[in-house]
Amino acid sequence: xxxxxxxxxxxxxxxxxxxxxxxxxxxxxxxxxxxxxxxxxxxxxxxxxxxxxxxxxxxxxxxxxxxxxxxxxxxxxxxxxxxxxxxxxxxxxxxxxxxxxxxxxxxxxxxxxxxxxxxxxxxxxxxxxxxxxxxxxxxxxxxxxxxxxxxxxxxxxxxxxxxxxxxxxxxxxxxxxxxxxxxxxxxxxxxxxxxxxxxxxxxxxxxxxxxxxxxxxxxxxxxxxxxxxxxxxxxxxxxxxxxxxxxxxxxxxxxxxxxxxxxxxxxxxxxxxxxxxxxxxxxxxxxxxxxxxxxxxxxxxxxxxxxxxxxxxxxxxxxxxxxxxxxxxxxxxxxxxxxxxxxxxxxxxxxxxxxxxxxxxxxxxxxxxxxxxxxxxxxxxxxxxxxxxxxxxxxxxxxxxxxxxxxxxxxx
Numbered sequence: 001x002x003x004x005x006x007x008x009x010x011x012x013x014x015x016x017x018x019x020x021x022x023x024x025x026x027x028x029x030x031x032x033x034x035x036x037x038x039x040x041x042x043x044x045x046x047x048x049x050x051x052x053x054x055x056x057x058x059x060x061x062x063x064x065x066x067x068x069x070x071x072x073x074x075x076x077x078x079x080x081x082x083x084x085x086x087x088x089x090x091x092x093x094x095x096x097x098x099x100x101x102x103x104x105x106x107x108x109x110x111x112x113x114x115x116x117x118x119x120x121x122x123x124x125x126x127x128x129x130x131x132x133x134x135x136x137x138x139x140x141x142x143x144x145x146x147x148x149x150x151x152x153x154x155x156x157x158x159x160x161x162x163x164x165x166x167x168x169x170x171x172x173x174x175x176x177x178x179x180x181x182x183x184x185x186x187x188x189x190x191x192x193x194x195x196x197x198x199x200x201x202x203x204x205x206x207x208x209x210x211x212x213x214x215x216x217x218x219x220x221x222x223x224x225x226x227x228x229x230x231x232x233x234x235x236x237x238x239x240x241x242x243x244x245x246x247x248x249x250x251x252x253x254x255x256x257x258x259x260x261x262x263x264x265x266x267x268x269x270x271x272x273x274x275x276x277x278x279x280x281x282x283x284x285x286x287x288x289x290x291x292x293x294x295x296x297x298x299x300x301x302x303x304x305x306x307x308x309x310x311x312x313x314x315x316x317x318x319x320x321x322x323x324x325x326x327x328x329x330x331x332x333x334x335x336x337x338x339x340x341x342x343x344x345x346x347x348x349x350x351x352x353x354x355x356x357x358x359x360x361x362x363x364x365x366x367x368x369x370x371x372x373x374x375x376x377x378x379x380x381x382x383x384x385x386x387x388x389x390x391x392x393x394x395x396x397x398x399x400x401x402x403x404x405x406x407x408x409x410x411x412x
Contacts, residue, residue, distance in 0.1 A: 001352075003362065003371050004195035008203065010211040011183025015362040015371045016198045017190045019355045025094045025191035028086040028359035029101055030367055032186075033179035035080040035158075036151040036297070037217055044158020045175045048122050048167065050078045053085060053180075055114035057104035070096040078156045081296045082367065088356055091192040095201060101187075102205035105180060110173055119164055126161050134237040135407060145229050146245055146300055146403045150222040152293075181212035188363040188371075191355040222247075222298065228399045234410035239286075242316050243405035244303040246396050251296045251368060257380050258392040259292050259301055264340045265332065265389075266290035266303070266323070271339075273323055274303070284311050284319045296368070300403075301396065313406045327393045331386040344381040 004016040035046050053076065054063045067074055072089035089097045130136040139155040147153035158164055187206070189198040225247055249255040266274045267290040274288045285305040293299030307316040351357045352374070365374040 001375060004198070005366075005371070006195075006199045006202065008182060008207050010207065010209055011181075012202070012206050012209075013186045013366060014198060014202045015186065015188045015366050016193075016195045017188075017355075017358055017362060018194055019191050019358070022191050022355050023091055024088050024355065025091050025097065025189065025193045026086060026088050026356040026359040027094075027097045027101055028084065028188040028190075028356075028363045029105070030186045030188070030363035031083045031085075031180055032081075032184050032214075032367060034078060034082050035154060035156040036219060037179060038151065038154075038175075040151070040154075040159070042163055042167070042171060043154050043160070044122065044126075044156075044164045045167065045172070046083050047078045047156045047158065048118065048164060048172070049176065049180070050076045050083060051118040051121055052108060052114065052172070052176075053104055055118055056109035056111060057100075058107045058109065060100060060103050061109065063100060063104065066096060067100060072097060079295075080152055080156055082364075084360065084363070086356065086359065088191075094193055094197075095205075098201045098205040102209065105182065105185065105206065106209050108176060110169060110176075112169060115167075115169060115172060119167060122157075122164050123161060126157050126164070130155075130157060131161070134235070135241060137235075138241075138243060138405070138407065141231065141233065141407075142243060142245055142300070142302075142403065142405055145231050145405065146225075146247070147222055149220045150297065151219060152222075152295060152297065152299065177212060179214060181214050182206060182209050183211045184214040186363045186366050188359040188366070190359040190362065219297065225401055225403075229403045230406075231404070232406040232408060234408045237407065237409055239306050240313055240409050241306050241407040242304065242313050242320070243407060244317070244320060245300040245403045245405075246303075247401050248292060248299055248301045248396060250298045251294070254380075255388075255392055257384050258388050259396070261340050261344070261381065261384055262327070262389060262393065263290045263292050263301065264343065265327075265336065268340070268343065273326075274305075274320070277323060278305070278319055282319065283308055284316055313408070317404065324393065324397045328390065328397065331390050334386070337384075337386055337389075341382055341384075345378050348378050 006014040033046055038045050070089055070093035072087050074087035076085040087097050143153050143155060248259045266272055278284045278288055284307060286308050288305035290303045292301050303320055361374045362371045365371045
């Protein structure tokens with residue numbers, strides 16, 4: 001895979017890959033701003049901007065209409081670490097994509113009506129997903145339980161509904177001009193467009209946007225957890241649920257790959273350990289899952305499950321600890337390890353056959369270090385040994401590094 005790179009004088013980084021098998025082009029812009037960059041008393045802003053960025057910019061009152069007329073589609077997502085915007089468009093209309101993305105990087109319309117509309121949309125989303133849905137507040141509870149200092153202690157939707165409800169236009173403008181800047185963004189261009197065309201269009205449409213000298217964010221480091229944290233809540237939900245979380249390494253630590261593989265060993269597929277032993281054989285859980293937070297800074301390894309009727313949360317938790325103890329005492333077999341590695345390899349290879357996925361990955365890996373690292377990701381998983389998995393399990397999956405949440409059905 002030939003990856004091209006170019007950096008504009010204003011700091012915008014372009015990464016490129018040409019794919020002539022498609023008649024489409026993808027533009028993916030990753031802004032290095034997420035919920036972790038918010039003030040603790042003004043949360044939810046990064047997610048709010050995911051909506052505001054489609055509400056009109058300096059010279060373009062309606063973002064979607066010209067893109068749709070050009071045969072394009074778009075979407076976006078926000079995490080605690082980054083905000084990502086992407087579009088796909090036929091190659092003959094690719095300049096429309098550069099025009100649209102550059103104008104909203106230059107500046108939004110900052111219309112009071114647009115702010116009101118998008119604020120209402122985000123508030124309704126907060127209510128539907130987190131306040132009025134069974135188990136909707138789990139993320140808020142778990143993050144506050146696990147993180148005491150680091151801004152991962154609130155989810156991307158925001159810590160409180162009032163933070164978005166009370167957001168002023170001045171606060172919104174300040175957040176935009178602090179973070180949505182060429183020197184805080186990576187533009188990945190993939191599909192049927194040459195590197196020379198991509199550089200030319202990037203220079204034409206983005207070079208005049210002023211550098212904003214985005215300050216380096218010095219986030220507070222979460223202190224090492226030294227004792228187990230437990231919380232029990234009662235809610236109007238149909239079933240009791242168990243939520244366990246363990247502190248894990250940051251994204252650039254080699255141990256990250258071990259944690260990711262352990263989540264698959266425990267719960268990816270019916271033959272995984274928790275699903276085979278605790279769902280199918282022992283019938284302790286009706287459903288169980290394990291996954292990682294996937295954050296840039298040290299995050300969480302989650303194990304969640306709903307016990308079957310008649311099994312208490314205490315019994316369910318004890319069963320999980322028993323499975324963890326097996327991982328700590330016995331090395332994973334070569335067969336089981338190879339099975340998980342093969343899944344990772346097939347997922348990576350399949351994902352990188354799509355030009356839009358490649359654009360997303362190029363931007364992400366360039367932000368982490370360099371785009372070329374996406375080409376060695378499979379090797380990073382392949383190099384993990386059974387001994388390393390056992391060591392990580394012994395170190396991380398211990399009571400003093402755990403946060404346990406009992407989410408119980410409340411009789412009304």
